[in-house]
Amino acid sequence: MLLNLPKAVKPIGVRFLSGARAACVGVDVYPSHFASLLKECKAILLHMSHLMPDVFVGNALIDAYGKCGLMENAVKVFNMMEFKDVVSWNAMVAGYSQSGNFKAAFELFKNIRKENIPLDVVTWTAIIAGYSQRGCSHEALNVFRQMIFSGSLPNCVTIISVLSACASLGAFSQGMEIHAYSLKNCLLTLDNDFGGEDEDLMVYNALIDMYSKCRSFKAARSIFDDIPLEERNVVTWTVMIGGHAQYGDSNDALKLFVEMISEPYGVAPNAYTISCILMACAHLAAIRIGKQIHAYVLCHHRYDLSAYFVANCLIDMYSKCGDVDTDRHVFDSMSQKSAISWTSMMIGYGMHGRGSEALDIFDKMRKAGFVPDDITFLVVLYACSYCGMVDQGLSYFDSMSADYGLTPRAEHYACAIDLLARFGRLDKAWKTVKDMPMEPTAVVWVALLSACRVHSNVELAEHALNKLVEMNAENDGSYTLISNIYATAGRWKDVARIRHLMKKSGIKKRPGCSWVHGQKGTASFFVGDRSHPLSPQIYALLESLIDRIKAMGYVPETNFALHDVDEEEKNNLLVEHSEKLALAYGLLTTFPGCPIRITKNLRVCGDCHSAFTYISKIVDHEIVVRDPSRFHHFKNEYNHVLRGGAMWIVDQEKGKGKM
DNA sequence: CTAGGGTTAG
Incomplete structure (x- = not known):
């Protein structure tokens, strides 16, 4: 029993566990690695733990097990503990919440009240963070509201979690409310004194991320610019770079990246930063910069652990920059491939018109033990469609439901219809539209409309355009298409009518x-x-x-x-x-x-x-x-x-x- | 000892 161990051992137990956790959780190690380390901890601790663990060691163990998703073990420890404190309960709530078992988390939540343990800000925050991390952003915001109503005061950690939920929802006004709330309640200092206040910087980082994901770059940028150069950390730079790369101008992302690594306050980019900057290169087709980044990654061993993400982004970058062979090289060199690696490679071949190679990847993917899901099929259909492989495409379309029990979604239908229509089988395409078990989406009508441009079918084109107008999905592209179709048919009056319509409704053809x-x-x-x-x-x-x-x-x-x-x-x-x-x-x-x-x-x-x-x-x-x-x-x-x-x-x- | 910010394919 730990309680009976010599005094010096107890702190070592705690330190060992929390040290192991910090080493693993803090430094981007997969939970599975931590789990094996934990086994060693267990070997030391459990041979004596048929008796009761001390509250500190017990809490550390609950935390550790929770982080590895081993909640059954956490429960065992929890039940064994004679003395529990609020931290024990919170660690349990956090464990359930992070593994997505919200029902169990709330059950504990209720019990905490029964046991007359005061619900504290950490309990609330653990629930909010769990929701937010698992993509249940609405739920996170709801619990935050309940928290405020109950009279609990959030702290910086709570605010950071809630802002992250707002960011993934793109909830601008709620995000702004929370920004205002933090200022009002002194959770954020106004005087730009960042002097070592780590928590403040984290809130600012979360705010920058929230504003840029809500496409409010002015707000994001003004917060970013107000943070002195020497105070910005790698996350500050990464959220701003990522924001521009994903939602704004990728050129700005590249400029920021150069500033980031410039002396005297240069900050070393990490795997997150590299992923973001590769995305920007992909958007701009900036292959030279992309190659430099690739070289940088190869030279710096610290990217090894997260090469998974980085390599997937490299594949995407090379294929969007037009170098599909280097792409394949990166792909082949990956020791561990995810479904995303395989689909990215297929998309790459598809985009470059190399359909048979795309299908070859599909084959190898299945042989490697990946069961194709609806997204895989979507990618396969795209590849067939790009490369004009009509018959293969159609047979895959049939196979997905017949052999894999997958129900085609509207996107799959859109692909199949696009495939049929573009290659002259307008009749069958039209029949497929009518047979769709769901309402055809705008993509379907656009596919038909485009095919009518090639095959000069005015009647069907008009029908498709009307549908697009009905669903408010018409744009300069659809009007340009119909205008070209009329022109090819020599129907100049209709061409003029469309032009007039575009002028009246303020739709301008985007310049090439x-x-x-x-x-x-x-x-x-x-x-x-x-x-x-x-x-x-x-x-x-x-x-x-x-x-x-x-x-x-x-x-x-x-x-x-x-x-x-x-x-x-x-x-x-x-x-x-x-x-x-x-x-x-x-x-x-x-x-x-x-x-x-x-x-x-x-x-x-x-x-x-x-x-x-x-x-x-x-x-x-x-x-x-x-x-x-x-x-x-x-x-x-x-x-x-x-x-x-x-x-x-x-x-x-x-x-x-x-x- | 418990809660917290940023990344990939369609």
């Missing part, structure tokens, strides 16, 4: 914008952009290129241009498309042999696609274009046309409107 990484940094171009200093050279180069490819058989596809201008004007408008300008800039500023990677905010236009195919035959560069949904590779030959024409149809698909 492309950017490219030249030798001297990134340059971006809008349609008809002449603001770049190299513009004269860019336009001159384009003109000569177009002349040369015309001689090779290129015919400008003027139906991608506006319809109320004459033919010559149409040709000029086509030349000014942002992706052509970006290509010319890339050619002017990149060494021969280097790939030119262009990113565009809207779908690549059909004429540009055709022009690039010819141009890639006469320049010594591979051209890789990324648009919002996929990659187009052009490499010295008619690759994509040879691929059964599938990619070609795919490319015309959603017109120019969809982002």
